[in-house]
Amino acid sequence: MLVRLLGIRGTAVAIMVLAAVAAAAAGSLSQERTGASHPVVDSHGNLRVPDDYRTRYEALGAWAVRTGTAAAVAQMHLVYASPRAIEHFRALGRFPDGTVLVKEVWDADTAPMTTGTVSHPGQLKGWFVMVKESRDLHPENKLWGDGWAWSWFDADKPTKTTSTDYTRDCKSCHVPARMTDWIYVNGYPALRK
Amino acid sequence: MLVRLLGIRGTAVAIMVLAAVAAAAAGSLSQERTGASHPVVDSHGNLRVPDDYRTRYEALGAWAVRTGTAAAVAQMHLVYASPRAIEHFRALGRFPDGTVLVKEVWDADTAPMTTGTVSHPGQLKGWFVMVKESRDLHPENKLWGDGWAWSWFDADKPTKTTSTDYTRDCKSCHVPARMTDWIYVNGYPALRK
Numbered sequence: 001m002l003v004r005l006l007g008i009r010g011t012a013v014a015i016m017v018l019a020a021v022a023a024a025a026a027g028s029l030s031q032e033r034t035g036a037s038h039p040v041v042d043s044h045g046n047l048r049v050p051d052d053y054r055t056r057y058e059a060l061g062a063w064a065v066r067t068g069t070a071a072a073v074a075q076m077h078l079v080y081a082s083p084r085a086i087e088h089f090r091a092l093g094r095f096p097d098g099t100v101l102v103k104e105v106w107d108a109d110t111a112p113m114t115t116g117t118v119s120h121p122g123q124l125k126g127w128f129v130m131v132k133e134s135r136d137l138h139p140e141n142k143l144w145g146d147g148w149a150w151s152w153f154d155a156d157k158p159t160k161t162t163s164t165d166y167t168r169d170c171k172s173c174h175v176p177a178r179m180t181d182w183i184y185v186n187g188y189p190a191l192r193k
Numbered sequence: 194m195l196v197r198l199l200g201i202r203g204t205a206v207a208i209m210v211l212a213a214v215a216a217a218a219a220g221s222l223s224q225e226r227t228g229a230s231h232p233v234v235d236s237h238g239n240l241r242v243p244d245d246y247r248t249r250y251e252a253l254g255a256w257a258v259r260t261g262t263a264a265a266v267a268q269m270h271l272v273y274a275s276p277r278a279i280e281h282f283r284a285l286g287r288f289p290d291g292t293v294l295v296k297e298v299w300d301a302d303t304a305p306m307t308t309g310t311v312s313h314p315g316q317l318k319g320w321f322v323m324v325k326e327s328r329d330l331h332p333e334n335k336l337w338g339d340g341w342a343w344s345w346f347d348a349d350k351p352t353k354t355t356s357t358d359y360t361r362d363c364k365s366c367h368v369p370a371r372m373t374d375w376i377y378v379n380g381y382p383a384l385r386k
Contacts, residue, residue: 059252071264
């Protein structure tokens with residue numbers, strides 16, 4: 001009865017749709033893995049800023065940075081994590097391999113508003129991108145190490161890093177967070193269960 | 194041939210999967226609409242904080258708020274928008290009906306870090322929730338008006354607002370943004386094309 005209702009053409013369509021659904025599910029599971037086909041990592045282990053992370057990724061948190069003795073907020077940092085990273089962290093207590101973290105660095109704009117003296121992202125300076133990978137996939141690449149790939153990108157070059165050695169360009173700022181896999185997880189309430 | 198391969202049981206499963214896919218697609222299109230079945234709005238127009246917005250919603254932006262003459266950041270506000278709100282705003286120049294905005298209000302924690310004196314979300318105080326609706330769906334509800342539904346939620350009561358009249362409890366802080374549909378859109382770079 002159902003077969004007659006659907007017919008052979010309908011069944012074929014159903015199979016194609018099922019296949020497409022299965023392919024999409026498989027793709028979404030694997031796309032954040034770090035390999036040659038990773039959208040953020042090329043075959044040499046070089047990173048890039050992921051496309052559309054503002055709508056595809058999850059919001060991890062934000063930081064307001066004052067520098068020197070100035071009262072004004074100098075920078076705002078907005079941090080995003082690849083899909084399901086928050087869910088995985090809540091379950092595992094760590095970011096699984098393939099997790100991508102993107103930190104936008106903004107010069108802050110500050111103005112009096114109805115709630116006080118308020119800062120918000122003004123001009124984008126660039127991005128820090130980190131990709132979690134516990135295997136030593138790119139021993140020849142000096143932007144890989146300590147379980148992560150690390151790179152900075154100027155705002156006008158999201159596909160080409162200016163970093164050359166993560167131990168010099170990136171790691172030093174993360175040393176206080178070395179006990180939490182180099183990430184300041186305490187600043188991200190979204191990771192709490 | 195395909196029918197024989199799949200069999201009647203297979204066809205029935207395929208139909209169920211197709212129906213589920215269709216229902217999911219229809220649901221995702223309509224679930225952010227403001228009606229009795231809206232996950233954020235009940236049949237009387239009362240709002241609640243949406244479930245899982247941290248992983249389901251898009252990050253709209255962040256604010257760092259200093260109050261009085263103190264240098265320290267007092268609060269961090271993290272703002273989320275319902276799925277596709279950013280895409281729609283970029284295309285239309287406005288938030289379409291059904292858009293849900295969630296603003297987390299955090300007491301800030303501030304500490305010296307490697308980049309300076311840095312603040313991040315510490316203790317959650319609560320949420321502002323706004324739902325865009327250009328029709329006058331709930332004229333009897335004092336939390337609806339000016340094209341939005343408005344409510345504040347204390348951190349321990351995400352399903353029951355303490356707001357009683359949006360003109361008194363919510364609108365006054367938004368008056369400077371009345372020309373941009375009451376939202377401080379200039380603080381959200383994600384909305385730029």
